Amino acid sequence: MIFQRIKDWLRGTAPLLGGVGRSSKWPAVRKVFLAGHPNCxxxxxxxxxxxxxxxxxCVPYHISPELELLSENLxxxxxxxxFFVCHLNSWKSWNEKAREDAKLWRDKIINRP
Structure with missing residues (x-):
């Protein structure tokens, strides 16, 4: 049992210490998304x-599991x-405007004096 949980965690399909399990398709979706969006x-x-x-x-998968695999939500x-932009310095929180704030901060970084 413990070995299976560790294997699932390493594959990215299950949390190690509780929480909400991910879709078995998540590792493949993550890989494809990361290939298309390779930078912070x-x-x-x-x-x-x-x-x-x-x-x-952007909408946590424990709130809307149906959005877990949609690239529009990633x-x-x-x-x-x-941690800072997407969770507002608390892993217990989430930023409903993470995408907009990421763009705002990216523009500030690009255009800094």
């Missing part, structure tokens, strides 16, 4: 092996901006 939407950075990019669900962000 806030800072433009790309991921590394030790700091991979995150895919944020946003590529680095870990730092996932």
């Amino acid at each position: 939407e806030v800072c433009g950075g790309n991921g590394t092996f030790l700091k991979p990019l995150n895919i944020h669900h 946003l590529t962000v680095c870990r730092e901006h996932h």
Whole structure:
């Protein structure tokens, strides 16, 4: 049982310590989305092996599971901006305007003096 949970967690289809399980299609959807959106939407950075990019669900999948696999609901962000822009510095929260705020911050970064 514990080995199966760890295997599912490594595949990205189940949380390790509870929570809402993901669709078995999630790893493939994530891979395709990341290939098309390979940079953080806030800072433009790309991921590394030790700091991979995150895919944020604009509407969390535990609130609307039917949106989990839709690319319109996904946003590529680095870990730092996932926490700051998408979750407003609290993993218990989520930003309903994450996509708009990511664009706003991206524009500020590009146009900084």
